[in-house]
Amino acid sequence: MPLKIDVLTLFPRMLDGFLAESILGKGIAAGRLGVTVHDLRGWTTDKHRTADDRPFGGGAGMVMKPEPVFAAIEQLQTPGCRRIYLTPDGVPFSMPLAKELSEQQHLVILSGHYEGIDQRIRERIIDQEISIGDYVLTNGTLAAAVVIDALARFIPGVLGEEKSLTHESFTSKLLDFPQYTRPAEFRGMSVPEVLLSGNHAEIEKWRHARQVEKTRQVRPDLLT
Numbered sequence: 001m002p003l004k005i006d007v008l009t010l011f012p013r014m015l016d017g018f019l020a021e022s023i024l025g026k027g028i029a030a031g032r033l034g035v036t037v038h039d040l041r042g043w044t045t046d047k048h049r050t051a052d053d054r055p056f057g058g059g060a061g062m063v064m065k066p067e068p069v070f071a072a073i074e075q076l077q078t079p080g081c082r083r084i085y086l087t088p089d090g091v092p093f094s095m096p097l098a099k100e101l102s103e104q105q106h107l108v109i110l111s112g113h114y115e116g117i118d119q120r121i122r123e124r125i126i127d128q129e130i131s132i133g134d135y136v137l138t139n140g141t142l143a144a145a146v147v148i149d150a151l152a153r154f155i156p157g158v159l160g161e162e163k164s165l166t167h168e169s170f171t172s173k174l175l176d177f178p179q180y181t182r183p184a185e186f187r188g189m190s191v192p193e194v195l196l197s198g199n200h201a202e203i204e205k206w207r208h209a210r211q212v213e214k215t216r217q218v219r220p221d222l223l224t
Contacts, residue, residue: 003034004106006076007038008040010040016037023152024148030157033155044067062115077108081104085112088131091130109148112140114139130147174212177206177214184196
């Protein structure tokens with residue numbers, strides 16, 4: 001049974017093109033996973049479709065109200081589903097977490113907006129809080145796109161070349177090795193001879209060495 005994903009956001013059109021293009025679009029079209037984007041305002045009950053309000057205690061910005069979020073998640077959730085809130089103060093997103101999410105049957109993803117959401121939502125109806133990095137976006141819909149794209153790569157049949165999962169950054173806690181294609185000579189720059197040798201053992205050795213070198217330069221924390 002393909003993974004089902006429901007996304008709750010105040011800006012559903014932000015995901016229209018993203019979900020229809022490239023590898024992800026083909027995976028959805030082939031039925032490898034199903035993604036439905038919902039406008040959270042559909043669960044508001046007033047004529048102005050109010051989904052946010054001023055924070056108690058004062059402060060800048062607006063906070064997403066609990067009523068429509070509770071109503072939406074309670075309607076969409078299924079037994080055993082994972083209810084996720086995307087927020088800068090969540091646990092860091094990673095390749096192992098993406099793989100874990102890809103193995104679920106149903107995800108309900110809540111995109112945060114404005115100054116965040118009412119704390120009662122987080123305490124009562126969210127299972128996991130995830131951050132895609134130490135920075136703040138205008139809204140969590142972009143973060144939802146990142147999470148969906150990363151986890152979709154682990155779903156069988158979504159990637160055209162399954163081997164690519166084992167030869168990319170963070171899969172082995174090393175950054176990726178340099179890639180080259182034709183022509184072998186371009187503006188005085190040559191492709192390393194080892195890649196043209198046909199000696200696969202030497203090519204693998206060279207690639208691993210470049211991975212270690214790049215990781216040591218850019219992300220030494222991964223080596224520890």
